[in-house]
Amino acid sequence: MRLLAAILLFVAAVVTQASPTDENARFGAFVETVLDGYWKLRPEDAFAEGYYKYADRMSIPDAATRAEQVAFADDALRSLEGFDPRRLSVENRVDLVLLRNEFESDRWYLTVFRDWEWQPSQYNVADTFARQLDTEYAPADTRLRHMLGRLERVPAYYVAAKASLSRPTVEDTAIAIEQNRNGLEVFDEGLMRKVQSSGLTDSEKALFAVRVAAARAAIADYVSFLADLKPKLEQGGGRSFRIGKELYAQKFAYDLQSGFTVTELYDKARAEKAALHDRMELLARILWPKYMGAAPLPDDRFELIRAVFDVLSKHHTTPARYVETVRQQIVVLEQFVREHDLVEMDPSRPLVVREMPGYMRGFSGAHLVSPGPYDPTAKAFYDVTPLDRDAPERAESYLREYNDWMLQLLSIHEAIPGHYVQDVHANKSKSLVKALFGDPATIEGWAVYGERMMLDAGYGGNAPEMWLTWMKWNLRSVCNTIVDVEVQTGDLTRDRFVSFLKREGFQSEAEATDKWRRATLSQVQLDAYYDGYIEITALRDEEKHRLGKDFSVKAFNTRFLSYGSAPVRYIRELMREPQ
Ligand code: ZN
Numbered sequence: 210m211r212l213l214a215a216i217l218l219f220v221a222a223v224v225t226q227a228s229p230t231d232e233n234a235r236f237g238a239f240v241e242t243v244l245d246g247y248w249k250l251r252p253e254d255a256f257a258e259g260y261y262k263y264a265d266r267m268s269i270p271d272a273a274t275r276a277e278q279v280a281f282a283d284d285a286l287r288s289l290e291g292f293d294p295r296r297l298s299v300e301n302r303v304d305l306v307l308l309r310n311e312f313e314s315d316r317w318y319l320t321v322f323r324d325w326e327w328q329p330s331q332y333n334v335a336d337t338f339a340r341q342l343d344t345e346y347a348p349a350d351t352r353l354r355h356m357l358g359r360l361e362r363v364p365a366y367y368v369a370a371k372a373s374l375s376r377p378t379v380e381d382t383a384i385a386i387e388q389n390r391n392g393l394e395v396f397d398e399g400l401m402r403k404v405q406s407s408g409l410t411d412s413e414k415a416l417f418a419v420r421v422a423a424a425r426a427a428i429a430d431y432v433s434f435l436a437d438l439k440p441k442l443e444q445g446g447g448r449s450f451r452i453g454k455e456l457y458a459q460k461f462a463y464d465l466q467s468g469f470t471v472t473e474l475y476d477k478a479r480a481e482k483a484a485l486h487d488r489m490e491l492l493a494r495i496l497w498p499k500y501m502g503a504a505p506l507p508d509d510r511f512e513l514i515r516a517v518f519d520v521l522s523k524h525h526t527t528p529a530r531y532v533e534t535v536r537q538q539i540v541v542l543e544q545f546v547r548e549h550d551l552v553e554m555d556p557s558r559p560l561v562v563r564e565m566p567g568y569m570r571g572f573s574g575a576h577l578v579s580p581g582p583y584d585p586t587a588k589a590f591y592d593v594t595p596l597d598r599d600a601p602e603r604a605e606s607y608l609r610e611y612n613d614w615m616l617q618l619l620s621i622h623e624a625i626p627g628h629y630v631q632d633v634h635a636n637k638s639k640s641l642v643k644a645l646f647g648d649p650a651t652i653e654g655w656a657v658y659g660e661r662m663m664l665d666a667g668y669g670g671n672a673p674e675m676w677l678t679w680m681k682w683n684l685r686s687v688c689n690t691i692v693d694v695e696v697q698t699g700d701l702t703r704d705r706f707v708s709f710l711k712r713e714g715f716q717s718e719a720e721a722t723d724k725w726r727r728a729t730l731s732q733v734q735l736d737a738y739y740d741g742y743i744e745i746t747a748l749r750d751e752e753k754h755r756l757g758k759d760f761s762v763k764a765f766n767t768r769f770l771s772y773g774s775a776p777v778r779y780i781r782e783l784m785r786e787p788q
């Protein structure tokens with residue numbers, strides 16, 4: 210099926226188009242209908258994407274709902290067979306392939322992977338209720354009435370959740386307990402105060418109180434159900450968090466639509482790690498006298514490199530100047546991209562650097578918040594958590610990691626020319642399908658590719674400090690792939706995992722243990738960075754070779770981004786078509 214999709218796409222390039230308008234119009238109408246039907250069956254996911262039509266609904270995660278979702282995917286796949294790719298525009302042809310993958314993937318998740326059986330953290334009602342309070346998608350009273358209707362279903366939701374589970378993993382059960390317990394905060398007195406001061410009638414307010422109490426009881430019951438289950442799972446009743454080779458290969462194909470197999474990607478990552486270590490040692494030796502004077506060189510290359518990172522980490526901004534430092538970096542990065550003609554920038558869509566709002570804090574020091582595909586002209590924010598209110602040791606340890614060099618790489622990755630620039634271009638493709646069902650390898654890969662592209666263009670003045678720091682940062686993507694494959698398809702233990710990332714990845718204890726947790730809770734996702742990076746880099750090199758002196762980095766980058774977040778292997782085919 211997947212191979213067929215690729216062939217169809219390719220054949221389409223060489224056949225003359227005949228009356229394409231009708232087929233495109235028909236396809237456009239189909240996309241609108243199919244997405245609406247899709248969201249109707251997933252009202253919570255729809256809300257998260259900014260599609261509010263079903264904001265008053267709540268899905269019940271039971272067998273009937275899953276059967277409906279499978280039937281919907283089957284119907285959609287049959288309908289897609291009815292379109293002739295040769296008569297579709299380039300944009301629509303990519304959308305066709307993405308939709309096909311999405312529905313095949315839905316089917317696979319529901320019937321083969323069956324994560325709904327063993328990931329109790331999938332069941333949590335708090336997030337959508339919290340979003341309904343915070344998002345002004347309708348007048349406040351309307352939103353409260355939507356919540357009132359949805360609240361009625363919460364007890365049935367958790368009954369279905371409990372009935373769906375069989376042999377969950379210990380790791381996911383632990384996080385489900387934590388997250389559902391935290392979710393109780395959404396249904397606190399703060400919510401009831403909002404209800405009391407609203408325009409709801411007295412009987413609605415009374416009903417609200419009753420339903421909130423019932424919802425709280427249902428969540429508490431789910432938490433204690435999981436807490437009782439956990440010791441039994443720990444004694445061997447639980448499913449292993451390792452999904453094994455077969456499922457991993459299938460999930461890899463659906464989630465990333467990579468041009469590589471798992472084994473190919475893994476072997477490349479091992480080789481890349483060795484190459485990076487060689488170059489890091491070289492740079493560490495060059496930097497040694499500058500920072501270490503006459504101190505003797507360690508015999509062990511990993512100790513040598515780590516010692517240099519230890520001194521580099523002392524060069525960093527202050528907690529008080531942190532947000533302003535990032536703000537200034539954005540100006541410098543934007544100017545650099547323009548002056549070096551690296552990619553088209555859109556002055557009408559400026560990036561706003563802001564202090565991260567309180568409720569979002571605690572997960573990362575800085576991240577990009579981009580407008581949802583249904584609301585593409587909303588502002589993009591680069592949220593930065595101020596450090597001046599942190600305990601000094603905490604701020605210091607963060608700044609040692611995000612020192613003068615690393616912080617620049619972070620802003621390149623998140624903002625310019627990374628995620629923010631990619632997003633501005635992706636939203637211009639006006640394809641909801643690409644925005645909604647884009648390939649994570651294209652998205653993360655672009656950000657990782659952007660880091661290298663900037664340094665290749667001379668950003669950082671070719672300073673060995675900058676390159677060495679980039680190598681550590683890049684090594685993180687490479688090691689993500691290595692450990693994800695080894696954890697999920699092999700038997701890599703926690704101890705070996707952590708010591709590997711510390712010694713060969715130069716990571717801190719905290720970073721390595723956080724990564725272990727992530728590697729036991731997700732699969733394949735950690736491959737996206739390195740996979741996308743090498744696929745995009747290979748495509749650029751092929752284009753350079755193909756076009757010779759006609760090649761321009763800016764033209765390549767801008768054209769690449771014009772296809773939204775389509776998988777790189779399809780972008781390759783589309784790029785080769787006559788314009
Ligand atoms: Zn310091």
Ligand code: ZN
Binds near residue numbers: 622628653656
């Ligand atoms: Zn990223």
